[in-house]
Amino acid sequence: MEHRIILELGTGNDLYGRDYTKAAKRAIQDALHHSSIVMFKSLGIDHTEMRVQVTIGVQQPDQLDLEALTAELPRGRAEVSAVKGGLDVHDAQNNQTHVIATAAIEAFVPISTKDWKLS
Template sequence: MKRKRFIVEIGMGADLHGGDVTKAAQRAVKDAMSRSCLCGLFDIAKISDPNQMHVEVRIGCPQPEKVKRDEVKGIVPFGSVTVETVLGGIDVKGLHLPALGEGDTIVVAVAALTVYVEMPQTV
């Protein structure tokens, strides 16, 4: 069996009040997933269970070391999932509203989701 790549989707997410990179990363993953329909995996790759797929999540954000990877991983509903974080995204000064979060930093993360399926060598 050989792992074949089927989908690459990009998403963007932000935490507007508080600079929470994990929240921004989760939103970026949700954004990418919201534009992906995996019907080809069933129709073309002939998988019978969505847990047969492997999803690689790559997050670019300020302070990648602060991302809680398990919380980001938990956003993906199916398959085996790995999460990698790298320096990227952006942060800017926003507005401090204590009712919405701590601090005045807007943080933006981007996510790339790559979906793979194990396929026979002949395919």
């Protein structure tokens, strides 16, 4: 049975290009830089056993390149999905829209209840 071992959050932006994928990549990197999963080596767990689920929120989820975002993840079997979220902040005076993306990264590993007691 898989159990979530980590949940990291991040934000990213593209202030001038209105590039949702660029903002999402920055959100993923922000989240990744908040965590260090040292337990794999310590417990002898192969990182390929980890499933990584990433949810990206932007105002126009259909504009995301999910394949490029999946490539941002250095470990585990990655799945990236897009939802409506984040922010578009429009500057009418300068006719500019700033894109803000949010990322939630969840990591799951199979843990046998015979070997571990979860509380």
